[in-house]
Amino acid sequence: MSSLTVTLIQSNLSWEDKESNLSMFQQKIESIKEKTEIVILPEMFNTGFSMKPEKFAEKMDGKTVSWMKEISRERKIILTGSLMVEEEGKYYNRLLLVLPNGDMGVYDKRHLFAYAHENDHYAAGNKKLVASVKGWKINLQVCYDLRFPVWARQPAGELENKYDLLINVANWPQRRILAWKTLLRARAIENQCFVVGVNRVGEDGKKISYNGGSTIIDPLGEIIYEKNDEEDIITYKLEKEKVIETRNHFPFWRDADFFLIPE
Numbered sequence: 001m002s003s004l005t006v007t008l009i010q011s012n013l014s015w016e017d018k019e020s021n022l023s024m025f026q027q028k029i030e031s032i033k034e035k036t037e038i039v040i041l042p043e044m045f046n047t048g049f050s051m052k053p054e055k056f057a058e059k060m061d062g063k064t065v066s067w068m069k070e071i072s073r074e075r076k077i078i079l080t081g082s083l084m085v086e087e088e089g090k091y092y093n094r095l096l097l098v099l100p101n102g103d104m105g106v107y108d109k110r111h112l113f114a115y116a117h118e119n120d121h122y123a124a125g126n127k128k129l130v131a132s133v134k135g136w137k138i139n140l141q142v143c144y145d146l147r148f149p150v151w152a153r154q155p156a157g158e159l160e161n162k163y164d165l166l167i168n169v170a171n172w173p174q175r176r177i178l179a180w181k182t183l184l185r186a187r188a189i190e191n192q193c194f195v196v197g198v199n200r201v202g203e204d205g206k207k208i209s210y211n212g213g214s215t216i217i218d219p220l221g222e223i224i225y226e227k228n229d230e231e232d233i234i235t236y237k238l239e240k241e242k243v244i245e246t247r248n249h250f251p252f253w254r255d256a257d258f259f260l261i262p263e
Helices: 018-030 063-075 143-147 174-191 240-249
Strands: 003-010 038-040 078-087 090-098 104-108 129-133 136-142 165-169 194-198 201-203 209-217 223-228 232-239
Touching: 003 018, 003 194, 003 209, 018 063, 063 078, 063 090, 078 165, 090 129, 090 136, 104 129, 104 136, 136 143, 143 165, 143 174, 165 174, 174 194, 174 209, 209 232, 223 232, 232 240
Parallel strands: 003 038, 038 078, 136 165, 165 194
Antiparallel strands: 003 232, 078 090, 090 104, 129 136, 194 209, 201 209, 209 223
């Protein structure tokens, strides 16, 4: 069975300051001494959770995407996180999965956080991103998607169709952190997969506080790693064997309901 090494970067963000955030994350990535394969940054890692895409959104050939490609190529890592992107006159909260060869996977946040008027500024995506890395299938989501279990639910049917790791990148406020922690564990348990959640810390320009809670959870819902209240970088090797053993010993997936999600 293959392993997959992931690095989570939980950090404060400089409000709507791309230069500062890119410089900070570059230093943090360069400080990683362990061999790693996927480095995970928070939601809107270059600005914070801003509702000003008309000012800060970039096209796919913009500075931040170019920065991600350069870091990925130089460090020989897969780099992921979300940022504001403008495309065909619309704005998206777009997660990118950037490979060292320049190839990319793209996921536009499906569930926009209407409570903060995200839906007034961004267009919703309608396609999942399930990437294949070293024999692992990885489902990638953004923040508020976590509250909608149908969007994360494993497909009913054969074992080989299922994903092995769910990654969620977020700007999840401290005042609702119980929901973050509870839902991440629920997604791991119900989908019998590893779950990695990467959140931020600090206070944003709207005086909203974040206390992290970035975590790694195994397919039984056991917490492998969790960090609250402070910046941190953690590198951890996930073992595919744990996923297979869990599903074989507890084959709950056989009893799953069949359903379709309309686009």
